[in-house]
Amino acid sequence: MPYRAPVEEFSFLLNNVVGFDEVSATSMFEAASPDVTQAVLVEAGKLCDEVLAPLQRIGDMHPARLENGVVRTPPGFDVAWKAIAQGGWVGMAADPEFGGMALPMAVTSAVNEMMSGACLSLQIAPLMAQGQIEALQHHASDEIKALYLPKLTAGEWTATMNLTEPQAGSDVGALSSKAQPNGDGTYAVTGQKIYISWGDHDVADNICHLVLARLPDAPAGTKGISLFLVPKFIPNADGTLGAQNTVKVVSLEHKLGLHGSPTAVMQYDAATGWLIGEKEGGMAAMFTMMNNARLGVGGQGTGVAEAAYQHALSYARERKQGKSAIVEHADVRRMLGTMKADIYAARAIGLTCAVAIDMAHATGSADWQARAALLTPIAKAFGSDTGIAVADAGIQVHGGMGFVEETGAAQFSRDVRVTAIYEGTNGIQAMDLVARKMADNGEAAHRLLDEIEACAEHAKTTLPELAEAVWQASESLRESTEWLVSERDMNARFAGATCYLRAFARVLGGYLHLKAALAAPGGPREALARLYIRRLLPEHIALLAQAQIGADDLYGLTLEELAA
């Protein structure tokens, strides 16, 4: 069954659940009225259904390949990239001064999720460009902005982010790439970066690499890192392409999935680069791109989940076993209902995070900034975990045909698996949540829990059973949050971090389902909320119990005993 972008679902969420009306009421985003937003979603949906979705299987069967030093992308990717670029989808959120549409992040996130469901391998390319555009807007000099942003925004050039090195993965501070001043304001960047998404390709004229490297005498660790813009071709002042830079692709990775996306080992040999942001302020500048990408990766998970769900549902309606199609069997209903309810929760959490980012931009309010910071790791990890779980359930719904590649069910699972790994593994996201994001003593979390409980109070007369369950879950999360912030042993917090993050997502999911049921009572939204709140929300109890155990039992076995 062909993928259909869930345009109406996004409209419902934006108009009824995630508070998007507050965003379009700000002067910064007043152009994003409901009509305009709907028109944008419909156009994006068409692009996804008609242009991107047909490439999803092609990308898997014709992987990106390296030929004589040049990367060839799967057939059709070049045409689709041009359609994305010419439709303005790369520069959706970018500054109009450079050709962008200045759309709110909530709308950008919706479009990105739909593109991910249609063809994840290709969607990584615009996602990288959007992040780089935001980083350059915030941290680059006016000359760099004027030269690069119009090209990136128009999709004439593409973008990459280069953090990872063989010895420096999660521990970015261990990186050893170097940058030497050339004496003319540029730098010579040298080093090897691995796993670079869309590090090279044949769909656009130039590739702009943002590279983390260390200046001479810089301190060790993350404090000593600076950020450089290293183009594949060095542009002339008028934007035409000049000499080829000394950066090359060493090889492409052979991956579990995501075969259409070229994941490259890149070698920089005294390549000419320009400093972005402050010397030794590279991590702060790169974090602008990374935060953007983290929310985007959560949306990738949800997008693939949507595609896998549509695929599984269609199969379950046709496949007969016993007297009926398998969709009539309770266990298959359990799988499909869980998939649908979790997709809704993950999508609504991602959009809630995007709304917080928009409100922080539009108002400058510290509370909205704290809300966005709190929700980013949850949106990233829960969105990607949901992608993995739903794609896995999709295989199960297909039975043996799920394990056979030609149905396509397995590809969703292979493709989406990486979303829990890149952009900071989900373990790192959870640690970020319980450490940095709780540095305010849990204040941002408590403010959110207050809102959840106010909503539950309001729902008590009309939906008493659902409201009570959400209120109780919120109180349990509050108690756990109090325990967490009072725990001074960081390793004890870290031992429970993944469970705490998932419990937080479960509770948020309950709240956002309740809001949907309140907005559309008595129909399928309420039925889905009931399914989620009765069957999935209770998971938070076991998760919160685990979150507070501490680390001792994890180290109860010695390394020798683990190996025995």
Ligand SMILES: Cc1cc2nc3c(=O)[nH]c(=O)nc-3n(C[C@H](O)[C@H](O)[C@H](O)COP(=O)(O)OP(=O)(O)OC[C@H]3O[C@@H](n4cnc5c(N)ncnc54)[C@H](O)[C@@H]3O)c2cc1C
């Ligand atoms: C397809 C693909 C595309 C990618 N694209 C890019 C890209 O465009 N640019 C880029 O720079 N990188 C990219 N990456 C790299 C990716 O971001 C890293 O793989 C990721 O950050 C994890 O680093 P690592 O692989 O070295 O794993 P490691 O850091 O070795 O982690 C291994 C395991 O240990 C855990 N771990 C590590 N440190 C800690 C800690 N302190 N506390 C608790 N647990 C810890 C991790 O959570 C993980 O489970 C890509 C990777 C893949 C597979």
